[in-house]
Amino acid sequence: MTERFWVLLVAARYFRSRRKERGNAATLLSTAGIAVGVMTLIAVLSVMNGLQLTTIDAILELDSYHIRIEGSREPVAKILRSLRSTPGVRAAFPFAEVQTLARGRYPDPLVCVLRALPEDIAALDPDLRKRLTMVDGDFDLRSPGSVVLGSELARFLGVGAGGEVSLLNLAGADFGDLRPENLSFRVAGVFKSGYYEYDLGWGFVSLKNAGTFLDGGPGSMVGVKLRNRFSDAAVLGAAEAAAGKEAEVLSWREYNRAIFGALRVEKIMMMLLICLIFVVVAGNIHQSLRRSVLERTEEVGLLKAMGADPGSIRLVFVLEGLFIGLAGTFFGQLLGFLVAGRVNEIFTVTEWALNMGIALINTLLRPYIPSGLGGPVSLFSPAYFYLSEVPSRTYLSEALFIHCVALGASILAACFASRRVSSIRPAEVLRHD
Secondary structure, three states: OHHHHHHHHHHHHHHHOOEOOOEOHHHHHHHHHHHHHHHHHHHHHHHHHHHHHHHHHHHHHHHHOOEEEEOOOOOHHHHHHHHHOOOOEEEEEEEEEEEEEEEOOOOOOEEEEEEEEOOOHHHHOHHHHHHOEEEEEOOOOOOOOEEEEEHHHHHHHOOOOOOEEEEEEOOOOOHHHOOOEEEEEEEEEEEEOOOHHHHHHEEEEEOOOOOOOOOOOOOOEEEEEEOOHHHHHHHHHHHHHHHOOOOEEEEHHHHOHHHHHHHHHHHHHHHHHHHHHHHHHHHHHHHHHHHHHHHOHHHHHHHHHOOOOHHHHHHHHHHHHHHHHHHHHHHHHHHHHHHHHOHHHHHHHHHHHHHHHHHHHHHHHOOOOOOOOOOOOOOOOOOOOOOOOOOOOOOHHHHHHHHHHHHHHHHHHHHHHHHHHHHOOHHHHHHHO
């Protein structure tokens, strides 16, 4: 152990000492490259995690639920009693949905989805109510003939709380003698979910008010929400037993397989693309350490003449690469966590800096170009983005994976660069010195 201690001391000295030609520029650039790569990967993955997970949560809470039961011949009340007593179930309720054509104060109609829920859905599923921000009126499904519309749908139709909308009813119609019926509903409230698709194409009614659309029948489907969505396998058996063999019981993994698979592939491809940064940085470390070996040829020859074996000398340069990787990943992770945790503040400061620059340029160009460069800019203007803030979520497991990849790239580059040590012959080096 003592004999090998000199390797660590020499590697630390090489890492800190200046080069003969360019000082510490190559080492600093290599360390900065690792740090920038780690910071970028952590920040990008954190924002991607935030966007994907908020999208997944919205889909599961508003649309597909964690478990769906369709086509059961068992009484709905019996299924609900069984499910609500099952451990891990947060909420279970009947629902139904139908597509219809909505027309408001403006002449153009719009296709939308009516989701029919129990009148007391706010008590049965408080999380649904929390996700919907009422911008006008109340989330009231108890009043006869009431409907709650998404904000973009209400804006397209030109209605607000207290307004009237006409919904096209085709339920029970004989397509040989099709006679659609327009039913009038009063808008009880206008909600905003934070997702353009739901705000533009969704409306909520009670199961009682949707009876005409459903041929007077109750909710034909049952939605189940779990306390932990990853424990769906434990509840699927109870749901299948309660619904009977004829029913189709689907978990959120099966029902949303296509979109969740696409999100997973998107994340993997983004990681692979950003990891190319480490390939470039590894090349920089390789060239830097090769130059270090060449500049220290006399020192390597002297170490060999004193009895140091080539493996130990190669380990010196490998450790130098390890120190570069450790320093780069340390500072990169600090900056990455800082950027990921303050991404909205960073965007705010960036907007302020851009607008200050535009205002200054407009002031300077006013004598020559009266219009200047235009007004202030907004990185997330509501006119282009349906996003009030950028969500961010960082996982330590992903940060550890990035740390290991960066260190692996540094060590691998150092191993290849240190191979030149084997070709250095002490006698020739000392003879020419």
